[in-house]
Amino acid sequence: MIQKKFRSRRFIENLDGLPFPLRVRYKGVGYHLGFQRPLGLVETSxxxxxxxSFCAxxxxxxxxxxxxxxxxVVEELLILSDPFVLFVDDNFLADPERSMExxxxxxxxxxKKYYTFQARSDSIVKYKDLLKLWKEIGLKAVFVGFEGxxxxxxxxxxxxxxxxxxxQAIKVLEELGIELWASFIVEPSFNLEEFKNxxxxxxxxxxxxxxxxxLTPLPGTRLFEELKDKIISNNxxxxxxAHSVLPTALPLEKFYEEFCFLYQEVYSAGELIKEGFRAWIQGFPLKGLLKMLLSAKRLSSPSFYLKAYDLNTLRSLSFLSPDRAS
Known part of the structure; x- marks a missing residue:
């Protein structure tokens, strides 16, 4: 039954009281992060x-x-059979003392496991010694939201x-031998020069x-309140x-050509195939490998994004001033 109205309740103050996830449910599913598998997901905060402003x-x-x-946290890790662990916390270093402990x-x-977590760049720079300790015990990669x-x-x-x-964060991770997974936000107002930059x-x-x-104004965010009058679709x-719900400076087709070009520049087909073959030799399942290659193809194909828009939405995409598109 779907609730028509949301009612907030008090938050659980002591998260230690939560039961461990029933991981038997996904046994054999084959979760992975890139070529890291089998992968276990662990929430610590x-x-x-x-x-x-954009974050929900x-x-x-x-x-x-x-x-x-x-x-x-460690009690849960001890019963986790997966050799790779992704901490799903949105900001793993928000409490550096706890992370150190x-x-x-x-x-x-x-x-003995391999770990990946999400952190801010200022935390990486400020707590380099903490990153060093995590590297010693198996930290493999860090997701960092550079955004701009x-x-x-x-x-x-x-x-x-x-x-x-x-x-600075890029240099710290490079010095420590920790992989960087960086995320960037593409604003609908981007012109050709900004994509190039x-x-x-x-x-x-x-x-x-x-x-x-x-950049998406998700309901409940500050960004939504700022831009809700400009949203062109309630779908x-x-x-x-992945889809713009705000008017784009470039024609939508051109916007997604440039968006896909970002992926094409970063990930070459040859390198992906080479890495995939290496992973397959080491035991990565062929089925999973083919799914990854298909996903990569979709991410770099404008038609994959454009087909989601209906005709009415396309008509309502009134572009910004012509000088923004140059």
Whole structure:
């Protein structure tokens, strides 16, 4: 039964009291992150103390941040059979002392796994020694939301960061031998030069794992309140951060040509096939490999995005002033 009206309730204060996930349900499903498999997902905290305007996480949790105790986290890791672990926290280093305690406890227990988590670039720069410890116990990669390549973009998004900090984080991770998975936001107002600048930034920093999303005013966010009068579709299937629900400066077809070109520049077909073959030799299932290659093909194909729009939505996409598209 679908509730017609949402009623908020009190948050669970002690997350340690939550039961362990019933992982037997997905046994054999074959979750993976890139070629990391089998992959187990572990939640150690909920919420985020920062206030990025586009993010739905902190409004969802009403601005709170709560973490499980290090003992509870490691207890779950000890019964997890998967060799690769993705911590699904939105900001794993939000409480650096807790992160340090988790790492120290993992080390004392002699737990051998490979870890990936999400963190802000300023935390990476500030807590380099903490990253060093995590590297020692198996940290393989860090997801970092760079989002913008200019201080003006970051200010608009209320990231409370500077591009120079993002650049420092790249160097820290490179020095420590930790993979960087960087995400960037493509604004619907982008013109050809801004797309080119983003491609240049990614290539000049040698970022090998990059993802791109379209700026989307998700309901409940500050961005939604700012831009709700400009939204051109109420079809929530388009609110997937891959489809623009705001007018684009470029004609939509050209916008997605440029969007796909970002992926084409970062991921060459030859490299993907070479990495895939290497993973297959090491035991990665052929079925999973073919699915990944198909996904890569879709991400770099404009028609994959354009087919989601109905005719009425396309008609309502009134472009911005011509000078923005140049």
């Amino acid at each position: 909920r919420g985020c103390p920062f206030r990025c 996480v902190w409004p969802f949790f009403n601005g709170t941040y709560r973490g499980k105790s290090p003992e509870r 988790i790492a120290s406890l993992i080390k004392r227990k002699g737990l 390549i200019s201080d003006e973009e970051l200010l608009r998004l209320n990231k409370r960061l500077r591009v120079s900090t993002n650049d 983003l491609r240049t930034y990614v290539k000049s920093r040698s970022i090998k794992n990059a993802s791109f999303s379209v 929530y299937e388009l609110f997937d951060i």
